[in-house]
Amino acid sequence: MKEMYPKKGRVILHVDMNSFYASVEMAYDQELKGKPLAIAGNPEERRGIIVTCSYEARKFGVRTTMPLWEAKKLCPDLIIKKPNFDRYRSASAAMFDLLRQYTELVEPVSIDEGYLDITDCSDIGSPMQIAESIQKRILDQLDLPCSIGVAPNKFLAKTASDMKKPLGITVLRKRDIPSVLWPLEVGQMHGVGSKTADKLNSIGIETIGELAKANDIQLKGLLGINGIRLRDRANGLDNRRVDPESVYDFKSIGNSTTLPRDISNQQELLKVLDKLSEQVAARMKRKEAVATNISVTIRFKDRKTITRSHKLENPVSRQDDIAAAAKTLFLKHWNGDSVRLLGITGTDLLDADKAVKQLDLFSYEHDARKEPLFNTMSLLREKYGKNIIESAGSQVKKPHLNENKSAGTSFNKDFLQERRPNDETDKKEK
DNA sequence: TCTGGGGTCCTAGGACCC
DNA sequence: TCTGGGGTCCTAGGACCC
Numbered sequence: 001m002k003e004m005y006p007k008k009g010r011v012i013l014h015v016d017m018n019s020f021y022a023s024v025e026m027a028y029d030q031e032l033k034g035k036p037l038a039i040a041g042n043p044e045e046r047r048g049i050i051v052t053c054s055y056e057a058r059k060f061g062v063r064t065t066m067p068l069w070e071a072k073k074l075c076p077d078l079i080i081k082k083p084n085f086d087r088y089r090s091a092s093a094a095m096f097d098l099l100r101q102y103t104e105l106v107e108p109v110s111i112d113e114g115y116l117d118i119t120d121c122s123d124i125g126s127p128m129q130i131a132e133s134i135q136k137r138i139l140d141q142l143d144l145p146c147s148i149g150v151a152p153n154k155f156l157a158k159t160a161s162d163m164k165k166p167l168g169i170t171v172l173r174k175r176d177i178p179s180v181l182w183p184l185e186v187g188q189m190h191g192v193g194s195k196t197a198d199k200l201n202s203i204g205i206e207t208i209g210e211l212a213k214a215n216d217i218q219l220k221g222l223l224g225i226n227g228i229r230l231r232d233r234a235n236g237l238d239n240r241r242v243d244p245e246s247v248y249d250f251k252s253i254g255n256s257t258t259l260p261r262d263i264s265n266q267q268e269l270l271k272v273l274d275k276l277s278e279q280v281a282a283r284m285k286r287k288e289a290v291a292t293n294i295s296v297t298i299r300f301k302d303r304k305t306i307t308r309s310h311k312l313e314n315p316v317s318r319q320d321d322i323a324a325a326a327k328t329l330f331l332k333h334w335n336g337d338s339v340r341l342l343g344i345t346g347t348d349l350l351d352a353d354k355a356v357k358q359l360d361l362f363s364y365e366h367d368a369r370k371e372p373l374f375n376t377m378s379l380l381r382e383k384y385g386k387n388i389i390e391s392a393g394s395q396v397k398k399p400h401l402n403e404n405k406s407a408g409t410s411f412n413k414d415f416l417q418e419r420r421p422n423d424e425t426d427k428k429e430k
Numbered sequence: 431t432c433t434g435g436g437g438t439c440c441t442a443g444g445a446c447c448c
Numbered sequence: 449t450c451t452g453g454g455g456t457c458c459t460a461g462g463a464c465c466c
Contacts, residue, residue, distance in 0.1 A: 041435095046433095047435090049432085049434055064466090065433065066432090066433085070431095070432075109466085110437090111436095113466080191465085192464090193464050224440075226440070250437085252436095252437070252438085254437080257434090257435085258434060303433080305461095306460080307459095308459085308460080311457085311459085
C-alpha cells in the first residue's frame with residue numbers, strides 16, 4: 001500500500017575533518033600551526049608521497065599523492081612528518097565519541113568523516129545550531145577543524161561539506177540544487193572519477209545539471225546501473241540511510257607494501273609474503289574474523305598489477321595458513337618479472353566463533369597500546385591548565401577513547417572496526 | 431627520482447546446475 | 449540442421465574513494 005503522506009524529510013549531517021592528519025599533528029605540536037606541513041612516507045623506501053598537507057602547504061600547490069620531491073620543489077620550507085596512525089586513530093575515536101553525544105545515529109565512513117542523522121534531534125536545537133555546536137566542540141576540545149554539510153540526504157550532505165573548507169558549514173536544500181549543484185562539472189561529483197567524467201563528456205554531458213536531465217537508456221548503456229544512480233544523485237535523490245552498524249560489516253582485511261626496490265629474487269619475495277601474512281593474521285585475530293578466500297596482489301616493475309585469488313575449503317586466520325595460501329597463489333601466477341609491490345588480502349570473511357573448529361584458549365590477544373592515546377583531557381589540561389571537557393560537557397556520555405590497539409601503520413577503518421558484541425548474524429548473510 | 435595503502439562496489443565470463 | 453532460460457559460484461579486473 002502506498003503511503004498516504006509524504007515521508008518526513010530527514011536532516012543529515014556530513015562531518016568532514018579538514019586535512020586531518022596534518023591537523024592532528026598541529027594539535028600535538030602547536031609550533032606547527034600556521035606552517036606548511038605535509039604528512040609523507042619515506043622516499044628512500046619509495047613511499048615518499050604526500051598523504052595529507054596543511055592549508056598553508058596547499059597555497060604552494062602541494063597536493064595529496066604528490067611525490068615528496070615535487071612538493072619540496074614547490075614549497076622549499078615544507079615541514080615533513082611521518083604518519084603516526086595510532087595518533088590519528090585515537091583522535092578519530094575521540095571525534096566520533098563526541099558526535100555520538102548528539103545522536104546514536106552516527107555512521108563513520110572513514111577515519112576522518114562520518115554522517116549523522118539528526119532528524120529527531122530537534123529538542124537539542126535547529127540543524128544549524130547542532131552543526132555549529134559540533135564544529136565548535138571539535139575545535140575547542142580536540143583542537144581540530146572540520147567542515148559540515150547539512151542536507152536532506154547523504155549525497156547532498158557530503159557535497160555540501162565539501163563546499164566550504166576549512167571550518168565551513170554549508171546547508172544544501174532540495175531547492176538549492178538547480179542553482180548550486182547543477183552548474184558544477186560532473187567530475188566534481190562524488191562517485192564520478194576521471195574515467196566516468198571522460199565517458200560522460202564523450203556524450204556531451206559536462207555539468208551535473210546535464211547529467212540530471214540525461215537519457216536513461218543512454219546512461220545505462222554507458223555506465224550500467226551506476227549511470228542511473230548517478231543521475232538520481234544529480235537530481236538530489238538518495239535514500240541511503242545512516243547506518244551506525246555498517247562499520248562492523250567489513251568485507252576484507254588486507255595488507256600490501258611497496259618494496260624499497262624492485263625484487264625478482266624468489267626467496268626475498270616469499271619472505272615479504274611471510275611478513276604480510278603476519279600482519280593480516282594479526283588484524284584478523286583482533287577483529288575475530290576468518291577468511292575463506294585469499295588473494296595476492298602483484299605489482300610489477302612497470303606498475304602493471306594483477307590480483308589472483310583462491311577460494312578455500314576451510315577458513316583461515318593463522319599466519320602460517322595465510323602464508324601458505326598466498327605463496328601457492330604467488331608461485332602459480334608469478335612470471336619471474338621484477339616486483340614493485342606485494343599484497344595479501346583475506347576476503348569472504350566469517351565470524352571466527354562461527355567458523356572455529358576447536359576451542360583455542362590462547363587465541364585472545366591482549367595488545368597494549370604503545371603510546372598514549374589522543375587524550376582530550378590530558379591534552380587540554382596540558383595546554384590550558386584546566387578541564388575543558390567537564391566545563392563544556394553537559395551531555396550524558398563522556399568522550400571515552402576507543403580501546404583500539406592496532407600497532408599497524410595502515411590507513412584503514414581499524415580505528416572502529418571492532419567486532420560488534422553479541423552479533424548473532426553471520427556476516428555473509430548480511 | 432613519479433605515482434602509498436586501506437578499502438568498497440560493480441561487471442563479466444565460464445562452470446555448473448536444474 | 450541443435451542448442452532455452454534461469455540461477456549461483458568463482459575468478460579477474462576496473463573504477464572510485466579517503
